[in-house]
Amino acid sequence: DAGVIQSPRHEVTEMGQEVTLRCKPISGHNSLFWYRQTMMRGLELLIYFNNNVPIDDSGMPEDRFSAKMPNASFSTLKIQPSEPRDSAVYFCASSLARIELIDTQYFGPGTRLTVL
Amino acid sequence: KNEVEQSPQNLTAQEGEFITINCSYSVGISALHWLQQHPGGGIVSLFMLSSGKKKHGRLIATINIQEKHSSLHITASHPRDSAVYICAVRKDTGNQFYFGTGTSLTVIP
Numbered sequence: 001d002a003g004v005i006q007s008p009r010h011e012v013t014e015m016g017q018e019v020t021l022r023c024k025p026i027s028g029h030n031s032l033f034w035y036r037q038t039m040m041r042g043l044e045l046l047i048y049f050n051n052n053v054p055i056d057d058s059g060m061p062e063d064r065f066s067a068k069m070p071n072a073s074f075s076t077l078k079i080q081p082s083e084p085r086d087s088a089v090y091f092c093a094s095s096l097a098r099i100e101l102i103d104t105q106y107f108g109p110g111t112r113l114t115v116l
Numbered sequence: 117k118n119e120v121e122q123s124p125q126n127l128t129a130q131e132g133e134f135i136t137i138n139c140s141y142s143v144g145i146s147a148l149h150w151l152q153q154h155p156g157g158g159i160v161s162l163f164m165l166s167s168g169k170k171k172h173g174r175l176i177a178t179i180n181i182q183e184k185h186s187s188l189h190i191t192a193s194h195p196r197d198s199a200v201y202i203c204a205v206r207k208d209t210g211n212q213f214y215f216g217t218g219t220s221l222t223v224i225p
Contacts, residue, residue: 042202042215042216042217042218043151043202043204043215043218044215045212045213045215056210056212058212059212059213089157091159093159093161104149104161104164105149105161106161107151107158107159107160107161109157109158110157110158110159112157
């Protein structure tokens with residue numbers, strides 16, 4: 001399997017622009033996680049889905065952030081409008097776990113976002 | 117106060133040394149994860165624990181639920197073990213995850 005695929009790997013944009021990050025989980029995995037990592041705050045969980053349904057979005061920083069999972073093989077994280085403080089590495093991860101179970105997460109390579 | 121505390125923050129060791137990284141948490145958990153982040157940024161999940169001990173190669177992870185503490189041990193450390201090791205817990209009520217700030221390990225040849 002190719003592992004978790006994220007695109008783009010790098011994104012540079014200007015403040016106010018819309019940014020869309022994409023993730024393809026490992027085939028057969030039914031949980032998907034979006035994380036953000038910054039020097040100041042470390043790794044943070046933004047939102048996670050189980051069977052395409054958002055389970056916990058309490059980590060989403062504000063209304064400018066939204067995430068969707070239209071099907072089992074694709075998810076997006078959108079920032080609109082973007083701000084310089086959104087600059088971070090965004091990781092997507094997937095796992096086999098059902099909501100009440102726990103399982104190893106497999107991380108994608110991350111998208112490095114820079115908002116100027 | 118952070119729900120997850122790791123120690124030490126930074127660690128330098130000579131190749132071959134036995135290494136221990138500690139993680140303490142303050143909430144009830146359903147699982148604890150140890151993650152490894154390589155210098156290039158990639159993240160690998162090393163272990164997921166809910167009790168006892170797990171071993172994978174030179175890595176051993178233990179957890180004491182009563183004491184709310186976990187340790188990650190590396191035997192016969194090697195320069196390729198140089199990375200940031202992150203402890204993360206999933207709360208047993210609700211669905212929140214909490215992360216430690218990481219331990220940066222450098223193993224010198």
